[in-house]
Amino acid sequence: MTQIIELMVFTTIVDVGSMSRAATRLRLSPAMVTMHLARLEASLDAKLLNRSTRRLELTDQGRVFLSHARAILDAVAIAEVAVREADGRPTGRVRIDAPASLGRRLVLPLVPDCREAYPGIVIDLSLGDRGTLHRPDGFDIMLRVGTVPDTTRKTVKLGIGRLLLVAAPDYLTRRGVPRTPDDLNTHDCILYSSVESPGGNRWRFIREGASTWLRPKPILTLNDGGAMTEAAIAGAGIAQILDILVAEPVAKGTLVALMPDWTSAGVPVTLSLGRDGEVPAAVKAVFDFLATRLKWDALAMPPAPASPDIASV
Known part of the structure; x- marks a missing residue:
């Protein structure tokens, strides 16, 4: 031993x-x-x-x-x-890794039902900022946002996420509403940082088929989408955040969706196995359970219409 x-x-x-x-x-x-x-x-x-x-x-x-x-x-x-x-019933420990905000939002609510279906399985859920890294690093199952590299590991696409540019109404009243990507250079911006991009991710905007890339100078970087949403609601600045995390505050009016003419590219949301070859029954059971229950398009609410003018916010 x-x-x-x-x-x-x-x-x-x-x-x-x-x-x-x-x-x-x-x-x-x-x-x-x-x-x-x-x-x-x-x-x-x-x-x-x-x-x-x-x-x-x-x-x-x-x-x-x-x-x-x-x-x-x-x-x-x-x-x-x-x-x-x-x-005949799968047992064992299954290690899952997910971005913190999505793990709390999507995976944690399913744990009771998964445990009821498979009482012999122990779920070890890791929540962190590795959400764009596709290295297994010892995990059995990974929830990821972003393009999946070529791999022989089984991967299921759960849906397509959209990045929305948002800010609080009071921030826009104080600082004005940006109309173009260039306008963002004079605004306070909140960027997502990760182990891959500790200085903050670049923002991509698409208009009439043409792409524009921008990394605005941040006043705040965070490694969690939920924390970014809270900072934007508090009026700290403008942030680009996954639609599922900001759809509700946009619908309620605590955040405003900006620059509707400039869309972002969709990012795939995937569930992947962390190993090739024969997969333990417990891992397969949890993977199939999550792949069936995690439906991104059904979970992400459409945002409310953007408010384009300072007067309207």
């Missing part, structure tokens, strides 16, 4: 890119993670990872060993599941 733990430590370090994050994922102390890796390398008489203060890199021997380690862990997991599922 100790050797299995050592394999889990090694593959998790590779998946998350850091020994400290691996310790958090595995609920071990950093010292234990270091010890298990050292024992594995000693038993193999091989160095698997080059470690520095800034990064970890697989050695050539580590790359060779990684695929075998994953195969062993997959075989053990399948064997354990087969024993637990002798009564």
